[in-house]
Amino acid sequence: MDRTERFYHIDRLLNERRVVPVQVFLEELEVSLATFKRDLEYLRERFNAPIVWDRDAGGYRFDAPSSGPRYELPGLWFNSSEVIALLTMQQLLRNLEPGLLAEHVEPLLARLQTILGEGNVTVGDIEKRIRFHRQAARVHDGKHFTLVATAVLQRKRLVIDHYVKSRDETITREVSPQRLTFYREAWYLDAWCHLRNELRSFALDAMKKVTLSKEPAKDVSDTEIAHILDGGYGIFSGKDIxxxxxxxxxxxxxxxxxxxxxxxxxxxxxxxxxxxxxxxxxxxxxxxxxxxxxxxxxxxxxxxxxxxxxxxxxxxxxxxx
Structure with missing residues (x-):
């Protein structure tokens, strides 16, 4: 049984039986006495679990809650393998777009690390041992990415100053974002261009200025997007295949x-x-x-x-x- 599963099992036994003898824990959890005691200590220190030994009753029970953080096991429970997978996925996201979800992900990382505990794989191990090498990645303004992602998800229009490399000029466009695409080490915004009245892909590294509009975005059907932007080869696509x-x-x-x-x-x-x-x-x-x-x-x-x-x-x- 995985350690995180044992924590949940200990909690359930104490809630169901009120007082649980040591031998019952050892048989149910299939662990040694030393391992069981380490689990109890971890629950007490990390989750503030009010578990005490009741000599008169001959077993462990929950005591009255003490001052400090309230005891509560994570509502969303993962075993060690799942936590490692999540941490690895987070490391990948961090490399794809540094800082995009940092303020939301960091608290989650702390909770995942609590589940993993000392002596197992840590966040530092993931960062040190699993490497994501991005070659020829294109740099763009992180603030632009956040605004673009917000517009895509909230279905708002954007006004962008878009640099056209082939003509060495910057054009201001109003666009209705449809989706964000990460392709060959670069981010692209697939959007309806209100200047040209057609679907186009805009590289984020070519955006000089991005302004979020209050106007609702024009919605384009998934079928039309797939036909025009996904029908041909690569990021340069079109209707004539x-x-x-x-x-x-x-x-x-x-x-x-x-x-x-x-x-x-x-x-x-x-x-x-x-x-x-x-x-x-x-x-x-x-x-x-x-x-x-x-x-x-x-x-x-x-x-x-x-x-x-x-x-x-x-x-x-x-x-x-």
Missing amino acids: QWAELEFSAEQARWVSRETWHQKQQGHFEPDGSYRLTVPFSNPTELIMDILRHVPAVKVISPPELREQVRTMLKRGVESI
Whole structure:
């Protein structure tokens, strides 16, 4: 029986039987006397449990509550494995967006650490032993993230000063947030742009200023969002979908066949061991970047226009060296 389960069991026995002999505890909990006494001490010190030994009654019982914090076991109970999973998840969230939920998560961490106790895995162990390495992560203003997340969840519009890198200019837009997306080490806001009257994705690191509006956000159906923003390859998507067919060498197929490039991709092995991958795309920008990562172990079978674009990029790359 896990220690956290034993705490709950001790509490239940004392409430049901009022006075519980030591032998009953040892048989019910299936632990040694030393372990049982450590559990009692922990309940007294960490949870302020008023458990006393009644010599006349021949067992342990709850005494009248003492001054100080009221005795109460956590209403939401986790065993050690679940607590470790939660702490690991918190560590992941901390790395994805430092400070976003800190003020809400820190009190929870203290309670989880209380459940784990001394001598087991600690928050410090999680931080030291489990590492999340983010490569080429893009930096953005944490205040912007909080405002954007608030607007997404509270269904409010935003006014953003959005920097367009390709034109080196900043445009002020009013948008209706639909969802936040974490993609390839960067955060994006998927929103209805009231300037262009269409769905678009805005990188948070390109936001120079963010203002929360009192106006309610325009709601776009999940079906329309999926069709326009999720139908094609990568973050650059659109309505006009084409299909790219790629062939990877037998050696490269060992890795590519296990990768998910798109949720609607199709793939199969050829008799010679090569791998054919078919993925949908609208804007080819990101797809070309990923194809170039696998050169020379990849061929663009179709469409011809995509093959020519890849050749052009390769030629420019060689000429620039």
